[in-house]
Amino acid sequence: MIKRKGILLVLSGPSGAGKGTVCHEVRKRMDNMKYSISATTRKPRVIEREGREYFFLSKEDFESKIAEGKFLEYALVYDNYYGTPRDYVDEILNQGFDCILEIDPQGAMQIKEKMEDAVFVFIAPPSMEELKKRLTFRGTEKPEEIAKRLGNAEKEFKNMPNYDYVIINDKIEEAVCEVEAIIIAEKLKTSRNHEIMNLLNKGE
Amino acid sequence: MIKRKGILLVLSGPSGAGKGTVCHEVRKRMDNMKYSISATTRKPRVIEREGREYFFLSKEDFESKIAEGKFLEYALVYDNYYGTPRDYVDEILNQGFDCILEIDPQGAMQIKEKMEDAVFVFIAPPSMEELKKRLTFRGTEKPEEIAKRLGNAEKEFKNMPNYDYVIINDKIEEAVCEVEAIIIAEKLKTSRNHEIMNLLNKGE
Numbered sequence: 001m002i003k004r005k006g007i008l009l010v011l012s013g014p015s016g017a018g019k020g021t022v023c024h025e026v027r028k029r030m031d032n033m034k035y036s037i038s039a040t041t042r043k044p045r046v047i048e049r050e051g052r053e054y055f056f057l058s059k060e061d062f063e064s065k066i067a068e069g070k071f072l073e074y075a076l077v078y079d080n081y082y083g084t085p086r087d088y089v090d091e092i093l094n095q096g097f098d099c100i101l102e103i104d105p106q107g108a109m110q111i112k113e114k115m116e117d118a119v120f121v122f123i124a125p126p127s128m129e130e131l132k133k134r135l136t137f138r139g140t141e142k143p144e145e146i147a148k149r150l151g152n153a154e155k156e157f158k159n160m161p162n163y164d165y166v167i168i169n170d171k172i173e174e175a176v177c178e179v180e181a182i183i184i185a186e187k188l189k190t191s192r193n194h195e196i197m198n199l200l201n202k203g204e
Numbered sequence: 205m206i207k208r209k210g211i212l213l214v215l216s217g218p219s220g221a222g223k224g225t226v227c228h229e230v231r232k233r234m235d236n237m238k239y240s241i242s243a244t245t246r247k248p249r250v251i252e253r254e255g256r257e258y259f260f261l262s263k264e265d266f267e268s269k270i271a272e273g274k275f276l277e278y279a280l281v282y283d284n285y286y287g288t289p290r291d292y293v294d295e296i297l298n299q300g301f302d303c304i305l306e307i308d309p310q311g312a313m314q315i316k317e318k319m320e321d322a323v324f325v326f327i328a329p330p331s332m333e334e335l336k337k338r339l340t341f342r343g344t345e346k347p348e349e350i351a352k353r354l355g356n357a358e359k360e361f362k363n364m365p366n367y368d369y370v371i372i373n374d375k376i377e378e379a380v381c382e383v384e385a386i387i388i389a390e391k392l393k394t395s396r397n398h399e400i401m402n403l404l405n406k407g408e
Binding site for chain 2: 121122124125127128154157158160161163164165166167168177178180181182184185186188189190191193196197199200201203204
């Protein structure tokens, strides 16, 4: 039996495109898919547990891990660091599980430089108009914040060709099926099947 | 509404791996998938109709079409030509249908040089032993013919890295689902979605 490394699937896209929902549904449906846990320097909330919601680190520890290249990506958000620990993701993949990461486009592009085998999926809204509707409908952002997110989305669209796949998230059910198809297809790529091909080549 | 070109899917692999069965099942299940009709110089059988089983051509016509580059691939088999007419396949694709071709590895590699957008899938048996079993079980080939086909299979395995995907055809149902996943995933590739990305970029 050939032990296969899992696939790192990076879901990204503009705020409001629905990457969080897609990611959540994919995890529920795919048994072999694990979610990466981020590290952060912000204080744990009462209900949060170390290694469940986050790995909680001191600022000093976080910065020394940055220096050691221990993050696939990281960002400083309002004085707190957030990052994806490379060792944790590698462990999931080496155990043969797939790993899904839902992350903003800046983070996705940091990962692209480090993990050439990863699969990058851009979750796009059906249109700018629809994106505006969704952001407004959420009711969690003020008008100026919505305007800023729409401006960011425009920049992020220009970056789409850097992704492997683009999913237009019109109906969530379809988008989830499309992510599943991508995972299945990626595992069948000849570039990911050298061992099986070698066995056949040896006449086994 | 964006009119999309279809995908040319080339299924190949050694004799006995089951590419014919996979191809047949895929066609039954996928509404958008059409099968290319080959051209040949052999005489039509009584039940065969022009443009249904084959396009029947004279040797002279076939050879002038070869000279004009009108075939995606062709071969001379026991004095008769067989080939895949390029215009016919282009028409299917331009209408937005996908097109499936089941073809031997030599033919597949001819197409690879001409259609860079095509998707190449190698249908492999689970093992050489299983391939031998299947060829024997068919009972249509003599032992020396089986030995020849096994020898060819060994050569064809070496060529697997030239394909995009490899499907180990263990259970037909799984193999068909895998082909479907490949088609879905290929259509989501950013490299096939420039128009949609342009629309989003224009803020539409």
